[in-house]
Amino acid sequence: MFVSSGRELTEICREENLTIYEYTIREEVEKSGLSREKVIEKMKGTLHVMMNSATYAQENEIKSVSGLIGGDAYKIRQYADGEKTLTGDFMNRAMARALSSSEVNAAMGKIVACPTAGSCGIVPAVVISAGEKLQKTEEDLINALFTASGVGIIIAKNATLAGAEGGCQAECGSAAAMASAAVVEMMGGTPEQALNAAAIVFKNVMGLVCDPVAGLVEVPCAKRNIAGTVSALTTADLAMSGVESKIPFDEVVWAMHKVGKALPSELRETAMGGIAITPTGQRLKKEIFGE
Amino acid sequence: MRDYGVFDILGPVMIGPSSSHTAGAARLAKVAGNIAGSNIKKVEFMLHGSFGQTYKGHGTDKALIAGILNMDPWDENLKRSFEIAEEKGIEVVFTVEDMGDVHPNTVKFIITKEDGRITEVTGSSIGGGNIYVFDIDGQSVEFTGERPTLLTQHKDTPGVISKISSLFYDQNVNIGTMKVYRSGKGKATMALETDSAIPDDIINKIMNMEEVENVEFINPILEGGA
Numbered sequence: 001m002f003v004s005s006g007r008e009l010t011e012i013c014r015e016e017n018l019t020i021y022e023y024t025i026r027e028e029v030e031k032s033g034l035s036r037e038k039v040i041e042k043m044k045g046t047l048h049v050m051m052n053s054a055t056y057a058q059e060n061e062i063k064s065v066s067g068l069i070g071g072d073a074y075k076i077r078q079y080a081d082g083e084k085t086l087t088g089d090f091m092n093r094a095m096a097r098a099l100s101s102s103e104v105n106a107a108m109g110k111i112v113a114c115p116t117a118g119s120c121g122i123v124p125a126v127v128i129s130a131g132e133k134l135q136k137t138e139e140d141l142i143n144a145l146f147t148a149s150g151v152g153i154i155i156a157k158n159a160t161l162a163g164a165e166g167g168c169q170a171e172c173g174s175a176a177a178m179a180s181a182a183v184v185e186m187m188g189g190t191p192e193q194a195l196n197a198a199a200i201v202f203k204n205v206m207g208l209v210c211d212p213v214a215g216l217v218e219v220p221c222a223k224r225n226i227a228g229t230v231s232a233l234t235t236a237d238l239a240m241s242g243v244e245s246k247i248p249f250d251e252v253v254w255a256m257h258k259v260g261k262a263l264p265s266e267l268r269e270t271a272m273g274g275i276a277i278t279p280t281g282q283r284l285k286k287e288i289f290g291e
Numbered sequence: 292m293r294d295y296g297v298f299d300i301l302g303p304v305m306i307g308p309s310s311s312h313t314a315g316a317a318r319l320a321k322v323a324g325n326i327a328g329s330n331i332k333k334v335e336f337m338l339h340g341s342f343g344q345t346y347k348g349h350g351t352d353k354a355l356i357a358g359i360l361n362m363d364p365w366d367e368n369l370k371r372s373f374e375i376a377e378e379k380g381i382e383v384v385f386t387v388e389d390m391g392d393v394h395p396n397t398v399k400f401i402i403t404k405e406d407g408r409i410t411e412v413t414g415s416s417i418g419g420g421n422i423y424v425f426d427i428d429g430q431s432v433e434f435t436g437e438r439p440t441l442l443t444q445h446k447d448t449p450g451v452i453s454k455i456s457s458l459f460y461d462q463n464v465n466i467g468t469m470k471v472y473r474s475g476k477g478k479a480t481m482a483l484e485t486d487s488a489i490p491d492d493i494i495n496k497i498m499n500m501e502e503v504e505n506v507e508f509i510n511p512i513l514e515g516g517a
Contacts, residue, residue, distance in 0.1 A: 001294055028297045042298065049304050065308070065370075066348040105307030108350045108370040113420075114301045117310050123301070145301055152300035157293065161300075162418070178300075215341070216348045217308040288348055 002027045002153050006195045006249035009154060013191040020181070020191050021143040024150030043142050046112050050101070050124035053111045057100035064106035066288045069218045073099040090133055091230065097125035098229040102222035115152050115161040118217045119175035121225030123148050126179035126232045130186055140186060147185045148178035151198055158250070159257035163210035164269040166260025168224055173208060173256065176228035176235075177201040183236040197235045199245035199252040204231060207259050209267035211274025214285035220275055303420050306369045311396055312342070312349035315416030317369060318512050319398060320358025322424060322436045323412040325509050327402040333382040334359050334402050340395030342416075343387035355398065356383055363512060364420060399426075430480045431472050438467055438484040440509040441494070446502040447479040454500060458493050459485065478504075 002024075003009045013023055028039050056062070058077040063070035073096050079085065080092030098121035105111045105120050114123040127144045130136075136144075152161070155174050160166040177198035184194040205228075213219040245252065266273030275281050305314040324331065336355050338346055346352050354364070356372035359381070368375065376383055390397055394415035402410045414424035423435045427442070434440045445451050452471060459466055465486040472480045489508060498506045 024297060031294070031296055039297075043301075046298070046301055046304065065350045108306055108308065108313070108353065110304065110365060110367055111307050112301060112304050113310055117305065117307050117314075120307070146297060149297035149300040153295045153297070156295050156300060164418075214348055215345050289345070 002031070002150075002157075004154070004157050006154055006198075006253070009150070010191045010195060019143075019147070019185055020150045020194055021146035021185060024146040024153075028146075040142060043145050044138070047138070047142055047145060049110055049112050050114070051128060053101040053104045053109065053120070054097040054124040054128055055100060056109065057103040057107075058096045062103055062107045062109075064103065064216075064218055065108055066106075066214065066216055066218065068213070068216060068284060068288065069106055069222050070103055072222075073097075073103050090129065091233070094125050094129035094229050094233060095226045097129060098122060098225045099222055101125065102225045106216070106218045106222065114148070115156070115174055115178070116163070116171045118163060118212075118221045119171040119225060119228065121222070122172060122175035122228040122232060123179045123182070125225075125229045126176075127182055127186075129229075130183040130233065130236070134186065136186060144182040144186045147194065148182040151181045151194070152178045155253055158253050160260060166257065167208055167263045167268055168210045168221075169202070169205050169208040169256055170260050171210065172221075172224045172228040173202055173205040175225075176205070176232040179229070180232035180235045180239070183232065184239050187236065187240055189240055193239045195249040196243070196245045197232075197239035199247065199249040200235050200238060200243075201231055202252045202256050203245065203247065204235075206256060207263075209263060209274050210269040211267060211276045212269065212271055213276050213281040214288050215269075215271035215276075216288070219281075219284070304365045305420060306354070306365060306367065309349045310420045311416045311418050312345065312351045313354045314364040314420040315396065315418070315422050316342070316351045316354040316398070317358040317362065317364040318420060318436065319414045319416055319422040319424070320355040320400065321361060321363070321512055322358075322422065322509055323400040323402065323414065324359040324361060326412050326424075326427060326442070326507050327400075327404065327410040328507075330405040331359065331381055332403050332405045333384070334400060335384045335386060337386050337388040337390075337399040337401065339388055339390040339393060339397040339399075342396050342398060343389075346385070352385055359383075359400075359402075427480070430474050432480060432482045433470060434468075434482045434484055434509075436509060436511060438486065438511055439489045440511075441481075441483045441485070441489060441497070442507040442509070443481045443483075443497060443503055444505040445479055445481065445500075446504075447473055447477050448502060451479075451500070451502045452481065454502075455481070455483075455497055458496050462490055462493060464489060464493070
């Protein structure tokens with residue numbers, strides 16, 4: 001059975017000289033009864049769905065079912081290809097990728113819930129962008145997805161991945177933590193460094209609420225996927241530089257869960273608080289659903 | 292502490308925007324369509340709670356029709372389901388109904404077949420694309436569609452369940468869960484979930500049993516088929 005804490009995970013990786021992704025692949029083979037090849041093949045299929053969703057809305061101006069969002073991934077991509085960006089084409093293209101998957105999701109396209117549909121932009125954008133920059137192979141990207149899911153399993157076991165239970169910190173926060181850890185391993189960082197990155201990401205979004213306008217996975221969800229992506233990428237650099245989280249990963253996950261439970265239900269996906277109940281949020285809701 | 296696999300975390304692959312309001316809705320409708328069988332003429336979808344309030348924004352209506360058309364939750368034709376239903380001459384109607392103390396994402400399907408027969412199925416989408424069905428034609432049942440499921444309607448007499456279960460034993464198919472409900476008037480309904488595929492042979496033998504009036508078999512909806 002998969003270990004239940006980050007501490008156990010780093011211990012077992014140290015003792016057996018494993019990466020998080022290698023440990024995760026072995027555990028999945030054990031749990032599923034499938035061959036190693038089959039498990040990796042399945043993850044390859046997952047990666048390909050991610051690649052499509054992260055690309056499509058950069059090249060096509062799409063609109064969500066409600067009409068609330070769309071066309072912005074295309075806009076960022078055009079801007080990223082210009083010469084006047086502040087944070088460079090790498091960061092801008094990563095942001096365009098994150099938004100692309102979120103827009104594809106809202107327009108009823110095919111995505112991977114990773115860990116949820118609302119946060120489906122972050123892991124693909126981070127892993128694909130880092131892979132491109134570092135000239136990694138498809139195998140490296142697949143391994144990164146195993147790192148991300150390994151870290152996600154520990155979060156799911158100890159806290160929650162659902163906005164209705166823990167707010168956006170549990171959805172986009174978890175996605176960004178998983179993604180950042182994945183990039184650290186992709187860059188050759190240790191399991192400790194990967195979990196440091198995940199912990200730092202969580203600390204920086206601790207308390208983030210889930211307050212979707214009209215209850216739809218669009219505003220502010222899509223842009224929070226961008227924020228999570230940027231945070232995951234910059235934090236991977238922090239961890240690789242040797243910066244450590246003063247509070248260990250397991251304790252940060254515990255705190256995230258506790259904060260999530262302390263959030264009033266208005267701020268947990270009910271569309272009854274936060275930006276959902278701003279005058280504009282309410283007006284948009286009326287425009288979509290009528291009364 | 293629940294155990295998770297990697298594809299519980301990075302998955303499911305699905306058509307957006309919502310695992311409960313879109314993917315789960317499609318899955319539930321597919322199960323309902325399977326229960327009704329082929330030659331569907333008309334479907335009325337009675338939507339309760341959050342489904343009733345937000346179905347348009349989440350594409351729940353498109354997902355429900357897609358499921359009735361036997362599409363999977365990851366089928367990219369899902370968003371074209373209104374057109375496809377029209378091409379096939381299947382009439383669809385959406386109504387909003389307060390069903391009382393049930394899960395907020397609940398649908399009652401009233402399915403009319405070409406021969407005029409009506410099947411009613413009620414179930415809920417409970418998050419993460421997971422579902423359960425809790426009523427068929429006014430009869431309480433409970434199953435999730437995650438495993439091969441057999442539903443029977445049979446005479447409420449001694450020995451029927453033992454005859455059915457021995458058929459599974461003979462072919463080494465393990466029964467995971469089994470629930471029997473008495474519907475009055477000497478009739479009973481059974482929902483039985485197995486750990487592995489149910490051979491046609493078993494289904495045929497059950498169908499031929501004198502005490503059994505009706506058998507329905509529902510295949511699990513598994514992602515990617517592999």
